[in-house]
Amino acid sequence: xxxxxxxxxxxxxxxxxxxxxxxxxxxxxxxxxxxxxxxxxxxxxxxxxxxxxxxxxxxxxxxxxxxxxxxxxxxxxxxxxxxxxxxxxxxxxxxxxxxxxxxxxxxxxxxxxxxxxxxxxxxxxxxxxxxxxxxxxxxxxxxxxxxxxxxxxxxxxxxxxxxxxxxxxxxxxxxxxxxxxxxxxxxxxxxxxxxxxxxxxxxxxxxxxxxxxxxxxxxxxxxxxxxxxxxxxxxxxxxxxxxxxxxxxxxxxxxxxxxxxxxxxxxxxxxxxxxxxxxxxxxxxxxxxxxxxxx
Amino acid sequence: xxxxxxxxxxxxxxxxxxxxxxxxxxxxxxxxxxxxxxxxxxxxxxxxxxxxxxxxxxxxxxxxxxxxxxxxxxxxxxxxxxxxxxxxxxxxxxxxxxxxxxxxxxxxxxxxxxxxxxxxxxxxxxxxxxxxxxxxxxxxxxxxxxxxxxxxxxxxxxxxxxxxxxxxx
Numbered sequence: 001x002x003x004x005x006x007x008x009x010x011x012x013x014x015x016x017x018x019x020x021x022x023x024x025x026x027x028x029x030x031x032x033x034x035x036x037x038x039x040x041x042x043x044x045x046x047x048x049x050x051x052x053x054x055x056x057x058x059x060x061x062x063x064x065x066x067x068x069x070x071x072x073x074x075x076x077x078x079x080x081x082x083x084x085x086x087x088x089x090x091x092x093x094x095x096x097x098x099x100x101x102x103x104x105x106x107x108x109x110x111x112x113x114x115x116x117x118x119x120x121x122x123x124x125x126x127x128x129x130x131x132x133x134x135x136x137x138x139x140x141x142x143x144x145x146x147x148x149x150x151x152x153x154x155x156x157x158x159x160x161x162x163x164x165x166x167x168x169x170x171x172x173x174x175x176x177x178x179x180x181x182x183x184x185x186x187x188x189x190x191x192x193x194x195x196x197x198x199x200x201x202x203x204x205x206x207x208x209x210x211x212x213x214x215x216x217x218x219x220x221x222x223x224x225x226x227x228x229x230x231x232x233x234x235x236x237x238x239x240x241x242x243x244x245x246x247x248x249x250x251x252x253x254x255x256x257x258x259x260x261x262x263x264x265x266x267x268x269x270x271x272x273x274x275x276x277x278x279x280x281x282x283x284x285x286x287x288x289x290x291x292x293x294x295x
Numbered sequence: 296x297x298x299x300x301x302x303x304x305x306x307x308x309x310x311x312x313x314x315x316x317x318x319x320x321x322x323x324x325x326x327x328x329x330x331x332x333x334x335x336x337x338x339x340x341x342x343x344x345x346x347x348x349x350x351x352x353x354x355x356x357x358x359x360x361x362x363x364x365x366x367x368x369x370x371x372x373x374x375x376x377x378x379x380x381x382x383x384x385x386x387x388x389x390x391x392x393x394x395x396x397x398x399x400x401x402x403x404x405x406x407x408x409x410x411x412x413x414x415x416x417x418x419x420x421x422x423x424x425x426x427x428x429x430x431x432x433x434x435x436x437x438x439x440x441x442x443x444x445x446x447x448x449x450x451x452x453x454x455x456x457x458x459x460x461x462x463x464x
Contacts (some may be wrong), residue, residue, distance in 0.1 A: 206359035
């Protein structure tokens with residue numbers, strides 16, 4: 001029996017959120033690509049589903065998707081597991097790989113600029129289309145390879161990021177620099193992401209509400225590649241500018257949407273991203289109790 | 296190969312979730328270490344620099360600040376500090392004298408910086424006015440009520456003197 005892989009990822013997301021009804025209200029940033037310096041609260045698990053629709057010149061448009069499990073191990077360490085897939089219209093739907101990401105907060109206190117270290121391992125196929133970051137000389141034409149052929153290329157990659165993020169007068173400004181190394185004999189590749197966002201209201205309402213302006217966070221992000229070790233720069237790279245909007249519901253759900261626009265001829269002309277996430281409080285304690293038993 | 300890699304990642308996630316966070320691990324220790332951990336959290340208040348202590352709560356006279364702070368508290372803080380701020384499994388009581396007699400600026404400073412090595416997250420992701428609303432609410436609580444014989448969330452417990460709690464959703 002054929003079961004679409006996208007449906008499997010959505011099912012994993014829904015099952016996980018339904019199984020753990022104990023939720024907490026999240027204050028999530030609206031970014032899809034950029035990271036700020038805030039980590040998951042310790043012991044909490046956030047389950048996220050993201051989707052990207054992208055246009056493709058000289059080829060078929062695509063829909064890529066990923067499910068993300070983000071766990072706050074401590075107040076200074078968050079770990080995440082991603083399951084990725086994509087559908088290329090007129091071609092096929094395939095699972096494209098997994099990623100394991102860790103973010104560390106090296107400083108104890110809040111500063112004007114807050115650094116965060118990011119380390120990720122990716123095991124993915126060449127058919128990966130999630131565009132979670134811009135790196136190296138990735139361009140739109142790379143996506144023209146049919147899935148059957150592209151998926152034969154297996155990529156094992158380490159990715160390092162330095163995240164510098166500031167909060168000023170309610171605004172968050174973040175700057176991410178990326179260095180990625182395919183563990184085969186490929187050169188280091190570089191990329192960047194910039195983001196700025198702000199809640200629509202800074203003061204919280206004295207009434208419980210879902211549509212209050214403080215629950216909405218709007219902003220913009222820009223990201224792209226910076227070439228590789230031998231050809232560093234903007235030549236043959238792709239870049240995107242994307243307004244972002246996040247809606248943090250008091251019930252623990254967060255919705256995000258972002259139309260993205262390619263800034264040069266190497267970029268996809270249009271990307272539409274959306275995502276839904278739910279935070280489960282004290283997940284670590286719940287799982288711990290399963291193994292320790294109740295006192 | 297792919298199955299092995301997926302298995303490895305799932306196993307890692309499971310291990311991460313099975314082991315309690317650093318803060319939780321501390322609290323499974325002896326009562327002495329529990330007391331020490333709580334003291335060290337309160338001691339963060341004393342570490343607030345003079346400039347931070349001198350900060351005035353700009354929402355002190357805002358009639359809605361306590362009510363808004365209460366909603367924020369339930370959404371962000373009650374999970375660790377307890378529904379009535381009497382202290383929970385992860386966080387200490389906020390009705391302790393150390394908190395209630397502290398300068399508003401010092402509480403604001405702890406909220407902003409967190410106590411990262413002890414498990415309290417940084418709350419600067421909340422805009423400044425919301426952190427001040429939380430300070431208003433926390434300092435409206437007054438001293439801790441006597442501990443009930445039964446469950447701490449029992450409905451028999453009287454509401455706080457100034458900042459009466461709304462029922463949790």
